[in-house]
Amino acid sequence: MRHFLKDDDLTRDEQLALIASARRLKADRFARQPLAGPKSVAVIFEKESTRTRMSFQVGIAELGGNPVVVDAKNSHLSRGETIEDTARVLSRYVDAIVIRTFGDDRINALAKASGVPVVNALTDGYHPCQLLADLLTIAEEFGEVAGRTIAYVGDAANNMSHSYLLAGALAGAHVRVAGPSGYRPDPAIVERANVLAAASGGSAVVAADAPAAVDGADVVATDTWVSMGQNDREQRLSDLEDYRLDAALLSRAARHAIVLHCLPAHRGEEITDEVIDGPRSRVFDQAENRLHAQKALLAWLMNPDMESTFPDGAAT
Template sequence: MNHFFGSSFLKETDFSAAELNYLIDFAIHLKHLKQQNISHHYLAGRNIALLFEKPSTRTRSAFTVAACDLGAHPEFLGKDDIQLGSKESVADTAAVLGSMFDGIEFRGFKQQTVEQLAAKSGVPVWNGLTDTWHPTQMIADFMTLKEHFGRLQGLTLTYVGDGRNNVANSLLVTGALLGVNVHIAAPATLQPTAAVQALANQAAAKSGAQLLLSTDPAAAVKGADALYTDVWISMGEKVDVAKRIEQLLPYQINKQLLQQTGQESTIVMHCLPAFHDDQTLVGKKLAAQFKLSALEITDQVFSSSQSVVFAEAENRMHAIKAIMAATLGNLFIPTNFFE
């Protein structure tokens, strides 16, 4: 019996620590199979719809390659190809796609949309990102930590920057579920919501994870095994750019902040894309306007030997492959395996 079969993957709190650990370990296994060129067509003959309200290099590439590696056919449907909520309701779209496709990925704005797709389509739905949660990123991130340190329990991960965004939410809750200590350093107005904190505290009470929310980046990074940051302005967010940069500049991951961990073994993570230099149109514009060579992370740290950002990016594909195979493939996973 496949414990996951037919399930959707919408947010981390839908799963136990044992289930999340299984997906992480399965992703590592599938990565080894790919490295050895051993085929693993768990989804042969399946058709996968990839719904994108928000564009993404990594999510689209990861789902496409993962589907192909699993023997499935992926079909990309961008924001101009789908009518979610404009000319056709989410429920109607879900019913139509569910009758044609075996699984649906959604990357967009509202968590409510991905929840509706799962409720009305009748097939597994995978959350490629919403404004609230980023669960496929979490399997990749904690997979990266496990590969690097050989364990998860008892590690300390510190996130610095915008503490209200989907990545911060997901890191706090997932770390709490898995027994990883999570520290978040952010301005008082950019801390995770009370609801997210409550979910994390509830999970931490069971796992023993130590959670710290602080406005002091130096205190939050002390003893951290990993430092993590994300862009300071999320896609589609309407903010005063100058004010946001002024707010978050003290939370930039630079050489000084990295040294304040007090550990030479600390690794640096970022879900990408990153404004670590001026080699992009947006980077050039911001550099000229604010006289900054980098925003959330300096190039010195981003390009250092302590950075695992590109290994982390590759792991998106292996993690997504594990999620799709577990929920749509005919794998033998005894139910009592998770008891």
């Protein structure tokens, strides 16, 4: 049994196979139903969601499974039942658990007590399903991810920055993240990304500023500056002002560069309308790719024999 709690829970070969499988599923969405039976998947939301909720619910159904969507506010989780007890019970009902939650300690406790695979649909520390979708989007654009330079600018202390460092380094990309003082990634994650990069031929650096990160990059990404539960909005907007992804900053990237944003976007704050709606934006392709990447992930976690799940070559 495997869990997917953070980006480097995969090997590089597994990451490549999942991206390949996602491309095959995207090309023919209804060709395979490896969760037919159906297998049931609990999808728990302790944080609000649009894309995560829809992409998992639709994706599980398209795989032939039964999505059981749980709003934590309407469950006993909101009344203090432990995450471990929840895991032990759900493991007797369903074949996998997906959760969008807060601290990583919470999902780690869930996974430790669970008898079925657990998937991180977002925690405070990581957003690994989003990065599978982002790598799929980059692979569609450039053929492969390895060797490409990915720049992430803005709040680099958040889950997206951490996942770009880990997933990008695992894929053999050159990842640069940039944020002002107080908004820089966990040094332990940068260190882990460098270990992964040493094996893959990639790199992972914390750039001096936004222009240094973006110069010559193939991919430029950002994320909202004010996430759920953060109450220091005005201070954050002031601190991050120089990291806005606008036309001037994007002009420093390669001419063929694409723009990514995991959404929802606060237009005019971390990204301008001109950029998110411009010809280099792949933001809505990226959003769609959550569906296809997560379908590939669930199919594999619930049937680790990738060649059996996708016998027509999707894993190659």
